[in-house]
Amino acid sequence: xxxxxxxxxxxxxxxxxxxxxxxxxxxxxxxxxxxxxxxxxxxxxxxxxxxxxxxxxxxxxxxxxxxxxxxxxxxxxxxxxxxxxxxxxxxxxxxxxxxxxxxxxxxxxxxxxxxxxxxxxxxxxxxxxxxxxxxxxxxxxxxxxxxxxxxxxxxxxxxxxxxx
Numbered sequence: 443x444x445x446x447x448x449x450x451x452x453x454x455x456x457x458x459x460x461x462x463x464x465x466x467x468x469x470x471x472x473x474x475x476x477x478x479x480x481x482x483x484x485x486x487x488x489x490x491x492x493x494x495x496x497x498x499x500x501x502x503x504x505x506x507x508x509x510x511x512x513x514x515x516x517x518x519x520x521x522x523x524x525x526x527x528x529x530x531x532x533x534x535x536x537x538x539x540x541x542x543x544x545x546x547x548x549x550x551x552x553x554x555x556x557x558x559x560x561x562x563x564x565x566x567x568x569x570x571x572x573x574x575x576x577x578x579x580x581x582x583x584x585x586x587x588x589x590x591x592x593x594x595x596x597x598x599x600x601x602x603x604x605x606x
Contacts, residue, residue, distance in 0.1 A: 475507060478511075490591050509548070516540060536565075541560075557597065
């Protein structure tokens, strides 16, 4: 038996389902085994990529076992001052994450040519709140890194299944 309250609580999800709303999820990739090359050993982007791939794609070390090879050409984080006072105190910085990659078949056939993904965020800075700003910087880098991984996944998901 439906009560008025139960009916009212079930309306928002039903309305969202009817409009086509769907939570963003990791795109389905056209292969099940991927080799990752060219990353620095402790790359935060590599670790996030491994976590994102884990449920559906097996990361393999041997290129011969892979269906595709993701090669990191450039994986860099940068920070530059974009605002300062007349006395030379930093008031603003820009954080940038850049990831250049290419995707090939194990035989070396190019599936996605060299592509650059780059994000930048501006952040105010104050020496008074240096510790908090350091934490904010880490959170911004993490958010940009997650966004780059999702962009990368969407690009790869647009491919047809590699033939060799």
